[in-house]
Amino acid sequence: MMLHPVEARTQPLEPRSITFSRSLRSNVRITFKRGKTHSVIRCYATPSSPPGSMDVRTEPPVASWLGLGFLINGSDFTRKAVQKHGHVWKANVLGAAIYGLAGDSGLRAFYDESNVARFPGMSKNLEQAAWVLKDDSGDPHYAIPPLDGTLLQPKEAASTATIDSKMNWKQRKALFMAGIDSREAVETYIKALDAGISDTIAKLAASDSEFALWDTINSLVLGGLSKAFFGFGIADYELGEASMIDSIQTGYTVFDDKLGGASQKQKDAFKENVRYLREALAQYRARPHKYPWAGLGRYLAAAEKLKMPEEDILMDMHQMICVGAYGGVTSAAGCMAYSLAKNPEVRAMAKSEISANLGTATPTFASLKQLPYTFAVLKECLRRWPIVHIVRGQSIKEIVVEGKVIPKDSTVIAALHGTMHDPTVYKDPEKFDPLRFMPPRNEGADEVWTGYQVVFGAGESSSQHACAGKNTAMLMLFVLLVRLAQNWQWELVSPWEHLVTNHFSPDPSNRLRMRRRV
Numbered sequence: 001m002m003l004h005p006v007e008a009r010t011q012p013l014e015p016r017s018i019t020f021s022r023s024l025r026s027n028v029r030i031t032f033k034r035g036k037t038h039s040v041i042r043c044y045a046t047p048s049s050p051p052g053s054m055d056v057r058t059e060p061p062v063a064s065w066l067g068l069g070f071l072i073n074g075s076d077f078t079r080k081a082v083q084k085h086g087h088v089w090k091a092n093v094l095g096a097a098i099y100g101l102a103g104d105s106g107l108r109a110f111y112d113e114s115n116v117a118r119f120p121g122m123s124k125n126l127e128q129a130a131w132v133l134k135d136d137s138g139d140p141h142y143a144i145p146p147l148d149g150t151l152l153q154p155k156e157a158a159s160t161a162t163i164d165s166k167m168n169w170k171q172r173k174a175l176f177m178a179g180i181d182s183r184e185a186v187e188t189y190i191k192a193l194d195a196g197i198s199d200t201i202a203k204l205a206a207s208d209s210e211f212a213l214w215d216t217i218n219s220l221v222l223g224g225l226s227k228a229f230f231g232f233g234i235a236d237y238e239l240g241e242a243s244m245i246d247s248i249q250t251g252y253t254v255f256d257d258k259l260g261g262a263s264q265k266q267k268d269a270f271k272e273n274v275r276y277l278r279e280a281l282a283q284y285r286a287r288p289h290k291y292p293w294a295g296l297g298r299y300l301a302a303a304e305k306l307k308m309p310e311e312d313i314l315m316d317m318h319q320m321i322c323v324g325a326y327g328g329v330t331s332a333a334g335c336m337a338y339s340l341a342k343n344p345e346v347r348a349m350a351k352s353e354i355s356a357n358l359g360t361a362t363p364t365f366a367s368l369k370q371l372p373y374t375f376a377v378l379k380e381c382l383r384r385w386p387i388v389h390i391v392r393g394q395s396i397k398e399i400v401v402e403g404k405v406i407p408k409d410s411t412v413i414a415a416l417h418g419t420m421h422d423p424t425v426y427k428d429p430e431k432f433d434p435l436r437f438m439p440p441r442n443e444g445a446d447e448v449w450t451g452y453q454v455v456f457g458a459g460e461s462s463s464q465h466a467c468a469g470k471n472t473a474m475l476m477l478f479v480l481l482v483r484l485a486q487n488w489q490w491e492l493v494s495p496w497e498h499l500v501t502n503h504f505s506p507d508p509s510n511r512l513r514m515r516r517r518v
Helices: 076-088 103-111 113-118 169-178 183-203 213-230 244-254 264-286 295-305 310-342 344-357 372-384 416-420 470-487
Strands: 002-012 018-025 028-034 037-046 062-064 210-212 390-395 399-401 404-406 411-415 489-492 513-517
Touching: 183 213, 183 470, 213 310, 213 470, 264 310, 310 344, 310 372, 310 470, 310 489, 344 372, 344 470, 372 470
Parallel strands: 062 411
Antiparallel strands: 002 037, 018 028, 037 062, 210 513, 390 411, 399 404, 489 513
16 A cells, blocks of 8 residues: 655644654554654555546545644645535444444444445434434434524424433433434433533532542533433442443453453443343334334344344444443543633633523523523534544545545545644634634634534534534533533643643543632
């Protein structure tokens, strides 16, 4: 395989040296030493084709315009590719943000081309992080509707039963499986998120205590999501590590009894999650025609053709829900808390807007429009610290980007960090500045997909390869941001300047601690 340079430029860096090495594929390794200057190389990989073109073969080639840029700096080539051609991409591995990139199975699915066949068009109809139904007209309906204020209404109103502590886990599961479309249902979902977050805040220690930033965010996110999605076992744990994270870490060994040093709480957390998933799977199989457009059905069809063991199916479901819904949101939420601690003037402006328009009331769907600056803060957090650095898709027709031909059915990998830090679109891109998304600046407004949307992949989740849980994540982060601003004034105990970013997702260092001041 040959790597053909597309563009190279030199940029200054701080005077320190870091050696970075990553195997992009089994036969390609790039080792890079970071010093006072470096070259950002954007390239595409082909099996010995000449520069400027890609041969159409029986096996689709791999087109990569990220080079090293996805971990280092901006790429206008990536931005143009995403903006001009994102609408012709589709996901064939459910999207990097949803499948998880966690553990061996996630990495295999991401890097190994042979695994793509295991997920044929899996995310095309998995519209949101909940099951999706269509009415007789064929129009999709969402359990969590788009955040642009439009709500799709079914011909017959779905159940809008209140999600509260009196509902058992089977009732919650049925509500989750059925999918609900109404405004009332969305508000119920937000209330459930809010209740979980508020309960967790109330359980935390008194003011002036110090908290590890990452552990605190884990707890708050877990409290909200478990209340909204599950409402059983995992909601009983106070700390994130005691349930969802332990469940993910333990999950790879539970089925073959190689539990190693897993605690009983870890085992219980995982088994409780699997119990829910096993019941959900059984219900779907018993009445598949009730959920004809659920993404789960398309996945199961592929899994059955491959004769996948039941345990592997449950593990995949576990990863999709736990890693996709929880892992991605905690990464963004941790970076959000870090950014606001580093920029107290931004936090003060958001708090002032919330106090004037919402007070101490529970945030609602309508609050998104009532709190434009607060919503801009969330957008800037997602732009500045992307949930994942890269996203993979597949071209559904031949496209030409900057004179380079990308054939139909090519696997494409977009560099999200570079896309969202392009100085030709976002002035002073390394600066945390929510006002860039507000009038009169409206940076990125001329782009097809603005910075915070690209985080979830270019395109709409209803028809393209964008993250299926995009709107769920946005609602979760918005409620969390409002409740943090209403209840906490936090600061970093130690003046750490950097986040740990040498992972697929930004990860606030465990050395970062926050102090609550009410």
